Amino acid sequence: MCARFTRRQFVGMTGAVAGFALLQACAPAPTPTPVPPKPAAPAAKAPAAAAKGTVSEWGWVNWAENDKWKGLDGRPPREHFEGETGIKLEYTNYAYADYLAALKTALPAGAGPDVFEINWQVLQPYASPDIVLPLDDLAKVTWGDWKKQFIPGLIDEVDRLGRGQAYFIPIYGQLLGYLFYSLPIFEKNKLSVPKTWAEFEAVCETLKKSGAIPLAVGGKDFWQQVDWFMSLTEVAAPGKLDEVQRGNGKLTDKDIVQTMHLHKKIYTSGWFAEGALGVPTAGGSQLFHEGKAAMMLLGTHVISWSKVATLKEASLTWGTFVVPDSKGLVATAWAMSIPKAAKNRDQAWRLVQWSSAEKGQEIVAAAPEPPAHMKYKMAGVGTVFDKNIIEPLIENMARGKNRLRWMECSALIDAVGPVMQGVASNQLTPEAAMAELEKTRETRCQK
Amino acid sequence: MSQRRSAALLSLRLVGQNVALTLVCLLFLVPVIHMISTSLKGDMESYANAGLIPWTIDVAKYATVWQQTNVPLLGFNSLVVTTATTLLVLFVGSLAAYAFSRLRFFGRGPLLVVFLAGLMLPGAAVIVPLYQMNRTLGTMNTYPALIGPYVAFGLPFAILLLRNYFDTLPREIEESARIDGASTFAVYWRILLPLTRPVLATVAIFQALAAWNEFLLALLFMTKAHVRTLPLAAVVFTSLYQTRYEHMFALLVMMTIPVVALYLVMQRHFIGGLTAGAVKF
Amino acid sequence: MHHDSAVGMRTAGSAASVVWPAICRFARRHEINGNVLYVLPALGVYLLFVAWPVISVVRDSFYDWDGIRPRRTFIGLGNYAELLADPIFLRSIWNNLVWGIASIAALLVLGFSMAYLLNGKLRARDAYRAALFLPVTVSGVVVAIAWGFIYHPEIGLLNSALRTVGLGKLAAVWLGDPRLALYSAIAVNVWHYTGAWVVIYLAGLQTIPNELMEAASIDGANAWQRMWRIAIPLVKPTTAALLILGAIGAVRTFEIVYILTQGGPYHASEVMALRVYNLAFMLHRAGYASALSVVLLVIAAVITVLQLRLYRGAHQGA
Incomplete structure (x- = not known):
């Protein structure tokens, strides 16, 4: 009678529609109600008693496996950790650029790992009880007066972002704003280490005339631009960046706008390698390694990724100095946080503890990277290199100098990279660039 | 002369x-x-050597890369996701295309428009809600986390191609079958679908390529090592400071071989589908 | 008792016999029938993974949200107001437009001319076709990584080759120069997809009867005239279909630019999908990124509808 439409089909259709409606209704509510943070969530028991089980970790340094971390005895950290604690480590490695996207999709959805790695440029948005566990109480129970045991510059960061709490534990630090230079090229041109910015400019000019590339940089990577920016602000207007962030003055003030003029001058004078904006860090530093470029701007992190063998070779030929008229910056190269949604909190804390104050620190020191914990010292390579580079760097770091150039707001840090490229490629005037930064600061950094 | x-x-x-x-x-x-x-x-x-001719030939690294990135496992994952996606798109898409071409039902016009509106949907625009959807369904780190979105993204194109092809087939063929008492489904399954084989091959190639090569969703939805797919593997050889181009390119070559093989095998059908007018809207 | 229940049953029965046919009639008039079941599986998947995410994006676009913390503030159309005055957003639209037009133009010319050359009695046709199609099978990630290396200003193949043949003056910073970056990426895109266009054009050309060409040839039309007067008009439906494919590709463009330039230097090569991604994932502005997504989706929908209309025209005209 009712052709091609039976009751059964009708019921089936209604069921299917109801099913979709149900699934839609099950979708997460648009505004999840913030759960009040539980203080010291993981059981604050003796560390050795921590349960076995598994812990998952995300990051970009490949803490579990990478060859870089096998310096201690040839075994990767995973083996050490699993052997000592009986906890299985599930590690997921990302490319740094992809990593941020992975974190940003996972954490707000309450997914993600038990422990994640983080560095100073992106710490700020994550340093919040809405996202990660506050760790101060736990650290006190475990280590007592723990903040005295870590490098002061790194604890500075913990305090500034945590406002009395600690949302991450530093694993190793870095000193930024240092130039590595080639001793042979300097010798050949009878140059000595520049003490002032004016001397530095003269050195660049001499080098350029001699046919060498004065400076290598990976201008395509935003973080290289950020490092440069922070060094240049200190040359242009010492202490100003910090003052502005405390509410005194603006980034559009004449003295600090000079930063961008300096930046522009470096590009227009041809002191950077040609095409610096088009190559990532790896390409830039390659020029230095090949002896084509006389200087490169990097920090302590450069030491560990050059294989130790290369380092021994390089040890006689490299030196380092702080960007003249500037200050280096102590920053958290690598820290660990525990997401609020972490399932295995005990195991997560155990991993953080192991990495920041136990065997993990020995592994870091052997890499070699500057350990965050003061009980451990970064290993040298047993050559002049130690004197030329490592010792001065580590001394600065331990003495806790260089705390002023710090940018707290991630939105501001994020804005610096593109704007620096804009000035370097003549798409922005120095004034427009600083205006864009100031606008970002005013609209996005003040709570 | x-x-x-x-x-x-x-x-x-x-x-x-x-x-x-x-x-x-x-x-x-x-x-x-x-x-x-x-x-x-x-x-x-x-x-040091930018030229096309290697100074030294090092084939051994293929074995290293094969092991280091666990190519067999990642390849298997990619294969499962690609095969499932392709088959689902072909089946579900051709069913819908058949309905849009031959059957009358409520909301036919608007529904077709709804599907076609998805033709240009850029994946990057909807990642965040897709992620939440996978969380809700509990599919994170499982094959369906990728298969679902891949099928959904592939359907508009498949439906468009298949419907237009169905439209070009003369209705007389099925009418005689109808008179012999064939059901609506039988007409689709036994008569129209076999005639559509070349176009199905064309759709399959496009779909398989898209699924095999997809990067962004795989990166975000497959966070555990044992479910990752091949396009995610290249990461192993880049760090912030150094790119081992030779190793990475060995992996890229290995990644590309299966799809090239697939194309060569399917080439005749694929071209046949195109000649039969697959790409006609 | 007995009588009553019988009446009750009869009433129920007659109610059913009245109501059911009414439902049937209504259903038939409005074509509500089981046929829709054929569409339901597709619709289900589509609603879950396309429609629902789109709706959520629209919802998110009314909030100020960093994408990390659970706290978000309703700001109505605030994000949209900001969009209108955002030069970087406008630039991404412009870049996308350039991307679309340049890619499509290049692909049309290259695709058709290669196909036209291939459309003859060539013994090696399959080999040529396979060679041209090879890049299509390579993933966007692989293509971008490979070309990123080719474009490397110091050790890349392109500049090295130019220097070797004495054209060192033409060597350039392909990805670091704001005047070149977008076009360098477009060139990669064209290289990636030419094969697909050739293959599709060739299929279209092969439907042109040989007699037609021979007849024209006998009438004295030279090769050039035969191409312009016969081949090009007759493949118009294919051209129209390819235009749609090209536009889809342009609006969806993401991977290649993401890996080659990340949109730089300073937004010089940023296309819309990449802008959305950067805002949401790098710049912690999920709400604003959603508003941009909505605009992107609207643009995509408008282009789709317009093109399908145009296409119908071309199809009927041919």
Whole structure:
């Protein structure tokens, strides 16, 4: 009678529609109600008693496996950790650029790992009880007066972002704003280490005339631009960046706008390698390694990724100095946080503890990277290199100098990279660039 | 006389045609050749040797890469996701295309528009809610986390191609079957679908390529090592400071071989589908 | 008792016999029938993974949200107001437009001319076709990584080759120069997809009867005229279909630019999908990124509808 439409089909259709409606209704509510943070969530028991089980970790340094971390005895950290604690480590490695996207999709959805790695440029948005566990109480129970045991510059960061709490534990630090230079090229041109910015400019000019590339940089990577920016602000207007962030003055003030003029001058004078904006860090530093470029701007992190063998070779030929008229910056190269949604909190804390104050620190020191914990010292390579580079760097770091150039707001840090490229490629005037930064600061950094 | 001259002219043209085509094809192949040659070079050689001819040939690294990135496992994951996606798109898509072409039902016009509106949907625009959807369904780190979105993204194109092809098929074929008492489904399954085989092959190739090569969703939805797919593997050889091009390119070559093989195997059907008018909207 | 229940049953029965046919009639008139079941599986998947995410994006676009913290503030159309005055957003639209037009133009010319050359009695046709199609099978990630290396200003193949043949003056910073970056990426895109266009054009050309060409040839039309007067008009439906494919590709463009330039230097090569991604994932502005997504989706929908209309025209015209 009712052709091609039976009751059964009708019921089936209604069921299917109801099913979709149900699934839609099950979708997460648009505004999840913030759960009040539980203080010291993981059981604050003796560390050795921590349960076995598994812990998952995300990051970009490949803490579990990478060859870089096998310096201690040839075994990767995973083996050490699993052997000592009986906890299985599930590690997921990302490319740094992809990593941020992975974190940003996972954490707000309450997914993600038990422990994640983080560095100073992106710490700020994550340093919040809405996202990660506050760790101060736990650290006190475990280590007592723990903040005295870590490098002061790194604890500075913990305090500034945590406002009395600690949302991450530093694993190793870095000193930024240092130039590595080639001793042979300097010798050949009878140059000595520049003490002032004016001397530095003269050195660049001499080098350029001699046919060498004065400076290598990976201008395509935003973080290289950020490092440069922070060094240049200190040359242009010492202490100003910090003052502005405390509410005194603006980034559009004449003295600090000079930063961008300096930046522009470096590009227009041809002191950077040609095409610096088009190559990532790896390409830039390659020029230095090949002896084509006389200087490169990097920090302590450069030491560990050059294989130790290369380092021994390089040890006689490299030196380092702080960007003249500037200050280096102590920053958290690598820290660990525990997401609020972490399932295995005990195991997560155990991993953080192991990495920041136990065997993990020995592994870091052997890499070699500057350990965050003061009980451990970064290993040298047993050559002049130690004197030329490592010792001065580590001394600065331990003495806790260089705390002023710090940018707290991630939105501001994020804005610096593109704007620096804009000035370097003549798409922005120095004034427009600083205006864009100031606008970002005013609209996005003040709570 | 004139016939011979025109024959000579013809063969001259043929030579010209062949020369031109060979040149263009070679030019097009240079990046591929470059990729293969880089993958054969010694470790870090490409920083010094930009040319197409390797100074040293190092094939052993293929084995290293094969092991280090666990190519068999990642390849298997990619294969499962690609196969499931392709089959689902073909089946579900052709069912819907059949309905849009042959059957009358409530909301037919608007529904078709809803599907076609998804043709240009950029995946990057909807990642965040997709992620939440996977969380809600509990599919994170499982094959369906990718298969679901891949199928959904592939459907508009498949439905469009298949519906238009169904439209071109004469209705007389099915009417006689109908008179013999075939059901609506039988008409689709036994009569129309077999006629559509070439176009199905075309859709399958496009779909398989898209699924095999997809990167962003795989990166975000597959966070555990045992479910990752091949496009995520290249990451192993880049760090912030150093790129081991030779190793990475060896992996890229290995990633590309299966799809090239698939194309070569399916080429006849694929081209057949195109000639039969698959790409007609 | 007995009588009553019988009446009750009869009433129920007659109610059913009245109501059911009414439902049937209504259903038939409005074509509500089981046929829709054929569409339901597709619709289900589509609603879950396309429609629902799109709706959420629209919802998110009314909030100020960093994408990390659970706290978000309703700001109505605030994000949209900001969009209108955002030069970087406008630039991404412009870049996308350039991307679309340049890619499509290049692909049309290259695709058709290669196909036209291939459309003859060539012994090696399959080999040529396979060679041209090879890049299509390579993933966007692989293509971008490979070309990123080719474009490397110091050790890349392109500049090295130019220097070797004495054209060192033409060597350039392909990805670092704001005047070149977008076009360098477009060139990669064209290289990636030419094969697909050739293959599709060739299929279209092969449907043209040989007699037609021969007849024209006998009438004295030279090769050039035959191409312009016969081949090009007759493949118009294919051209129209390819235009749609090209536009889809342009609006969806992401991977190649993401890996080659990340949109730089300073937004010089940023296309819309990449802008959305950067805002949401790098710049912690999920709400604003959603508003941009909505605009992107609207643009995509408008282009789709317009093109399908145009296409119908071309199809009927041919």
